Amino acid sequence: MANLIDITVPDIGDFDDGVEVIDITVSVGDSVAVEDSIVTLESDKASMDIPCTSAGIVKEILVAIGDKVLEGAPLIKLESSDAAATPEVKPGSAPSAAPAPKAAGDLHAEVLVMGAGPGGYTAAFRAADLGKKVILIERYSSLGGVCLNVGCIPSKALLHQAQVIHEAAEMSAHGVTFEPPKLDIDAIRTNKEGIIKRLTGGLAGLAKQRNVTVVNGYAEFASSHSVVVEHEGKSQTISFDNAIIAAGSQPVKIPGFPYEDERLMDSTGALALADVPEKMLVVGGGIIGLEMATVYHALGSKITVIELMDQLVAGCDKDLVKPLHKRLTKQLENIYLKAKVSGIESTDAGLKVSFEGAGVPESEVFDRVLLSVGRKPNGGLIAAEKAGVNVDERGFITVDKQMRTNVPHIFAIGDVVGNPMLAHKAVHEAKVAAEVIDGEKVAFDPLTIPSVAYTDPEISWMGLTETTAKADGIKYEKSVFPWAASGRALSIGRDEGLTKILWDPETKRILGAGIVGTNAGELIAEAVLALEMGADVDDMCLTIHPHPTLSETLCFAAEMQAGSITDLYIKKK
DSSP states (O other), X not given: OOEEEEEEOOOOOOOTTOEEEEEEOOOTTOEEOTTOEEEEEEOSSOEEEEEOSSOEEEEEEOOOTTOEEOTTOEEEEEEEOSSSOOSOOOOOSSTTSOOOOOOOOSEEEEEXXXXXXXXXXXXXXXXXXXXXXXXXXXXXXXXXXXXXHHSHHHHHHHHXXXXXXXXXXXXXXXXXXXXXXXXXXXXHHHHHHHHHHHHHHHHHHHHHHTTOEEEESEEEEEETTEXXXXXXXXXXXXXXXXXXXXXXXXXXXXXXXXXXXXXXXXHHHHHHOOOOOSEEEEEOOXXXXXXXXXXXXXXXXXXXXXXXXXXXXXXXXXXXXXXHHHHHHHHSSEEEOSEEEEEEEEETTXXXXXXXXXTOOSEEEESEEEEOSOEEEOGGGSOGGGGTOOBOTTSOBOOOTTOBOSSTTEEEOGGGGOSSOOHHHHHHHHHHHHHHHTTOOOOXXXXXXXXXXXXXXXXXXXXXXXXXXXXXXXXXXXXXXXXXGOHHHHHTTOOOOEEEEEEOTTXXXXXXXXXXXXXXXXXXXXXXXXXXXXXXXXXXXXXXXXXXXXXXXXXXXXXXXXXXXSSSOOOOO
């Protein structure tokens, strides 16, 4: 028989002055189940999602937002349909954990992390370092996710080999001639896989040292406090106090293409390096596509790149892309812009590709095709709705600056929370999520996130771009230093680069920077730090850089605006 009961504040720790009610998640007349959130409390340490301890109908709300409550204080009056109230609820050890009874499961975690890429393993390790009992779930046999296994790391290993091949060939212009390289694809592949194994093995060791429990399998939410993990035909349930979703992303597929044909590859297939095709088409002139074009060209493939937009590396400033485009034009067979692939047909001779756009052939046959047109988040693949986590139609999960989803004890990081889909962004988000769970008052609030294309030459940029500034009507000034005037660039035979700085016309504070040239990815960090520290261009002018280096091109670019540069002559107005 139904009875009226008060749902009260459970044991939430020692708070003499009470804990503030910051949200009420139910209304009078709502039907609630056990573990459904009814209010959210916030102390000076963390927020706590308070669950209902009995199923029933909300008859009266006994608190208001802004009230301060202590343990035992009534929150709502419930017409309960339970014969008896559930056992006393105790909070999780993490201050922000929902103080709900542990869901039945084979294992229980204070912090459960879904996905072991750079964001996932960082979150798991940081939480463990903060004293939490952590379970890390990864669908593949080794840690590291896409980045370490089939992305950032193997591609950079192959790109380094490509760079050596190119540099050896170009040294003849400097009086040093090498014999044409003899390529052992099996050995190249073994070297790449050895690097991956070393890094992923290191992660396994770090997990063991931290007592992080690693569970292999495919995880989906079963409720707001549990997941089910499937692996090799078996399943287990894992309950948790807090969860961090680090499910990553996957390559976008264009409908209608013959994906059953192994000659049609995504980036994972390209990095497997099954063979070196004589002719290869790269669909998509973004960073990943151009990096793979660089690798396969160095290994001997004849490469064609097709891009839908009017420039390579769409979104990057055109002046930064221009030196790369010029160099690639000399290396590759064709670069088609403002064009697309309308169809791909499997034939015995190869993949017959049909094109649309100005200046493209009607069709052409390639030995392999790399499809590299972007990535999509995996938010729709984890049954997030069973946990009450909102996922949009594209698969993204919305979070606040503390990386919380709409369910306060569930967090999300990395590719699944939005662009840019970059490992270094995920790593910093991961630390924030773990630290918030531990009760620290931190937030993810960077002024900029740098981007790097590991092409040849490399391109890097951070902060405001000219493309964005012009589109949004943002006032800026810029100065550009050409590497043709850099002693270091000339000495290594790579003078095609440039370094530019954008700054505020009134305050001179640095707004953005871009670099194209050798090691641009290593050089951009100084500009990132300058922006984060609120530096102006005069600060960069007055910072003594070692000479001769490529790093001093940032100083030279800053001196351009100050009119103090002596490595170039600027005619006075």
